[in-house]
Amino acid sequence: MAQIGYSKKVMDHFMNPRNVGVIDDADGYGKVGNPVCGDLMEIFIKVKGERINDIKFRTFGCGSAIAVSSMVTEMAKGKLLDEAMKITRKDVADELDGLPPQKMHCSNLGADALHAAIQDYWVKTGKIKLDEVKKEDDGEGDACPT
């Protein structure tokens, strides 16, 4: 039978989100989405020895947006920055045992916010220049009116 509604994992991360909050002295900060479109996600990272030592998020959005945020922080925590950069949108959705088709764009936001936070750190530490920051846009699934 086709899956109806959200997976158990999505509901678990939605109801008990991990790593919620703000890091005041964050080393990297990423913010993606737009409240006009119904979701806005921000991720804070603290880096120690090129590893994500701490990570927090805050999200305005639907159940899957919140679950995706929680999952991506859990997947990234403790990873080397280079490894965390390789976490894809699909990885996040897979780790949640899938998302309904119309919600796949939410998984984009999670990975995108993480990558934005890492690149913000790299810009601040001089590893990359601001104009080298990769904007992710595969042009799929975002039905936002703006």
Add this chain to the structure above:
Amino acid sequence: MSFMQGIYLDNQSAMLPDPRVLDFAKRYLIEVPGNPSALHSVGLAAKSAVEEAREKVAELINAEDARNVIFTGSATEANNLAIRGTAMRNASKGMSLLASRIEHISVLNSMKDLQKNGFQLQLIPVDSKGIVDLQALERMISKQTIVTSVMYANGEIGTIEPIKEISHIVHEKGMLLHVDATVAAGRIPIDVQNDGIDLLTLSSNDICGPQGAGALYAGPDVKIQPVTVGGGQERGLRPGTENLFAIAGMGEAARLARLEMSDDSIRLKAIRDSLIREILKIDETHLTGHATNRLPHHASFRFDRIEGESILLTLDAMFDIQVSTGSACSSRTLEASHVLLALGLKHEQAHGSMVMTLGKSNHPDQISVVFDAVKKTVARLRALSPL
């Protein structure tokens, strides 16, 4: 898995039929196998069940003649028949269509589809409470306007429209008035003759009948053609073997609604008013729709800085309370609710909506439980929100 242990506040989406309705109609599932078109005695029993239901529905809306009621499979089908059937039949008299901006999608899409056949569609604006702008209607309507469609009341915001005044304008300057009464019927009195309604859409489930039946009232002077063709059932306007159980149930539900609507609405209105009063105590919370011209069982809100689907899921998973939302994120299209945007709300405001519709299972003891749950839900989601 057992349902309905919690507090069900989504009666407008679907509700269990009244047990008395099931009791009445079940004989058409288990005793009477007849096809109403058959001439033998079993067929005639089925036929008489359909005609009895027609009488009961006609009485609910004070139709002048029960023959003016056509049974369909749903309100969506009735809306399609009302709009396409009259527009196509009367196209020689004009090709203009009017609808309020907050009509149900089955009305709007029927009209949009007719644009492919050369019809012109204009949408009538509403004010911030959802009341149709009568002056705009007067400006937009012409003798070429075949059908003007304005709903009796809106399901997302509960606002009741001034149908009598609208009818007056339509009949002075245009042709036919179609009123979608899906969410209003059985909640507030409807009188097609006194209100001046040419076409009226009804749904069985929304008046506590079984799912699978709807009805279209088409007044004595309305010329209409079928949108589905087949045999001659329902005067040829809705061919296909009748759903006897659903139709008989809809009739009985209409009879009960007519008798009990007044008491029900007093009871539900008291619960609704308390719910609204309590929930509006939560910071940055707003009522959507009209405060007083509102369906008696309907309470709808929006909350700043949080999103509606998250509200729905939290109330369901944490508190076993079922509500509805007009949020884009819970819809199939991900587009913000056209109803909330028509009120002048911004997209980000429209995302934070919650709709509660009361029914027979609700009672005053639930008010404080619901209020507490909503308050905790809003606080939980705001704590997660970067806004």
